[in-house]
Amino acid sequence: MTTKSEPHEPGTLLYDPVTDKVGEYRDRVGPYAMLRPVGGGREWQADPGALRPATDRDRLHAGVRAANDRTAALPPPLDAVSRPPRPVPGCPACLQLTERREAARAAYDRSAETDANVLLRQHQRQEHRA
Numbered sequence: 001m002t003t004k005s006e007p008h009e010p011g012t013l014l015y016d017p018v019t020d021k022v023g024e025y026r027d028r029v030g031p032y033a034m035l036r037p038v039g040g041g042r043e044w045q046a047d048p049g050a051l052r053p054a055t056d057r058d059r060l061h062a063g064v065r066a067a068n069d070r071t072a073a074l075p076p077p078l079d080a081v082s083r084p085p086r087p088v089p090g091c092p093a094c095l096q097l098t099e100r101r102e103a104a105r106a107a108y109d110r111s112a113e114t115d116a117n118v119l120l121r122q123h124q125r126q127e128h129r130a
Contacts, residue, residue: 013038013054013062016046022054022062039066085120088128097123 008014008025015022016035023035023044032045038059054062084101087094097120104112 008033008048008051013059014046014051015054015058016044017050017052018046019044022058025051037066038062039069084117085124087120088124091128093123093127094120 007028010026012025013022014025014033014035021035022038023046024038026034026036026043028034028048029045031048033048033051034043035046035051036043039062087098097116101113101116101120104110104116
């Protein structure tokens with residue numbers, strides 16, 4: 001535990017037992033210390049008397065949490081259903097539906113593009129699956 005009279009340098013990593021988080025010391029506002037989460041985010045107020053310097057383990061845990069938060073914010077990867085279907089080589093029906101899709105895409109007609117993809121998938125399920 002630190003004492004209220006002990007000042008911290010901005011940027012010092014401190015552990016807040018009330019929130020069970022490590023934060024970067026920003027400044028003091030009135031009776032509170034202002035901390036910002038490792039990796040960025042919304043600052044919070046903490047009791048300066050309850051704060052202690054972050055241990056190596058605390059720092060590692062906070063870094064992993066920040067990395068996981070960044071990963072969770074990424075859009076999900078495209079799966080096979082959301083990707084446009086590829087035509088089967090040598091199939092005239094696949095080629096016709098692919099040309100229909102490309103014409104719709106060139107005209108910025110997303111509805112017609114989606115329709116062509118649905119028809120191409122249906123055709124492939126009926127004609128090209130064993």
